[in-house]
Amino acid sequence: MTRFNLLNFCLSLLLMLPISLRAEDPVFHIGVAPHTSARVILEMYQPLRKALEKSLGQPVVIETAPDFTEFGRRALRQAYDIAITTGHQARIYEVDGGYLPLITYQAEFKAVALVAKNGPYRSPADLKGTTPLGLSPSSLVTLWGLHWLRNNHLGDLPIKYVSAADSVSNQVLAGAASVAFTSLANFQKLPAEQQQALSILAESEPMAGRVYMLNQRRSSQFKTIERAIEDFGRSSAGQRYLSQNKLEAYRPLRPGELESMEAYASEIRPLLKSR
Numbered sequence: 001m002t003r004f005n006l007l008n009f010c011l012s013l014l015l016m017l018p019i020s021l022r023a024e025d026p027v028f029h030i031g032v033a034p035h036t037s038a039r040v041i042l043e044m045y046q047p048l049r050k051a052l053e054k055s056l057g058q059p060v061v062i063e064t065a066p067d068f069t070e071f072g073r074r075a076l077r078q079a080y081d082i083a084i085t086t087g088h089q090a091r092i093y094e095v096d097g098g099y100l101p102l103i104t105y106q107a108e109f110k111a112v113a114l115v116a117k118n119g120p121y122r123s124p125a126d127l128k129g130t131t132p133l134g135l136s137p138s139s140l141v142t143l144w145g146l147h148w149l150r151n152n153h154l155g156d157l158p159i160k161y162v163s164a165a166d167s168v169s170n171q172v173l174a175g176a177a178s179v180a181f182t183s184l185a186n187f188q189k190l191p192a193e194q195q196q197a198l199s200i201l202a203e204s205e206p207m208a209g210r211v212y213m214l215n216q217r218r219s220s221q222f223k224t225i226e227r228a229i230e231d232f233g234r235s236s237a238g239q240r241y242l243s244q245n246k247l248e249a250y251r252p253l254r255p256g257e258l259e260s261m262e263a264y265a266s267e268i269r270p271l272l273k274s275r
Contacts, residue, residue: 012087014103015110028052028060031073033089033210035135036186037167038064044245047237048229055228056221065160067136072272075099081215082225086140087257088264092272095265099213100222101258103229106248109209110184113202113247114146116170121178121201130178133160133168138268145181146205169194180257186205188246208257 001229018050030049032041032255045062053060063080065071075083076097083093086109094100115121121130132149134142149155160177162168168180169190179201187195216221232238233250242249 026058028056028058029063029079029081030060030067031063031071031075031083031085031190033068033083034064034066035083035086035139035210037185045242047241048232051059051232051235051237052228055231057227059104068139069136069268069271072138072268076272078215078217081218082215083215084210085213087211087261088143088268090139090211090213090274091258091261091265092269093213094258096269096273098111099215100216100240100252102214102222103250104253104257105212105242105271106251107185107209107246108206110206111144111181111204112184112187112200113145114171114180114182114187114198115126115178115201116175117197117199119172119178122149124154124201127152127154127157127178131176132155132157133171133177133180134161135168135181136161138271139199140207140264141181141183144207145179148181148202148204165273173197182272185209187247192198195216208253208261210261211253211258229244 021241030045030052032045034041036044041064042062049060049227071085072089072092074080075085076091078097082102083090083099090099092221099250121127134145140196141158142265146155146159148158149157153166161259162171167175168182169187169231171177173194184203187198187200190198214225218225230250233242241247
């Protein structure tokens, strides 16, 4: 068994522990909503993991879930010490799970509707009778996309879901879907040739993007953890991480920022709490 596979096996065992035992867990668990594949998430957050491990003086692991809905359910079961997710789920964790808003990114978070640049879809009307593509029903970009479809009298289209954002562009370019809903940041991270082959048919207003939510069991460490993340953001490794992922910098949340996501949160709250 390779070292990487052994690590994944050990993490799986940790996830199987009852939450009551994990409250005393010496490992610090960072959960990242599955905005892209698990492999990419594990690689993307290694610099943050290493920085926090050094600052906190304890092992830190990065975890995700098969889809946004399962991630939200795990967060509400208190599976994570920090949960990193979009604003509508962050609002639910705050209200229903007791998590504390910690920090977010300076870069604006927007959802986009992508179509093939050389395809037949140049306006919302062209999408009639086609199949849109989204992430899980509880993802923010998908919810925005469903609102956009309804606002354009296309609410009856049968949307198809995929588990990770890094496959949506391929499916649109292959003709398997007419339009795909993803974040602007994920679009900007696509290889240049894929970006050039796609067009943005619609773009959302800025929304609360990836928010770091701290589990209340770690509330006594709030300032320590906040300072550790800010220090990471100022380090050379942190600067590379923020630049590569087009996140600009860390910043505190603005007053009312999560409250503004309540309308989206209320749509998926029953889904996340259904079991």
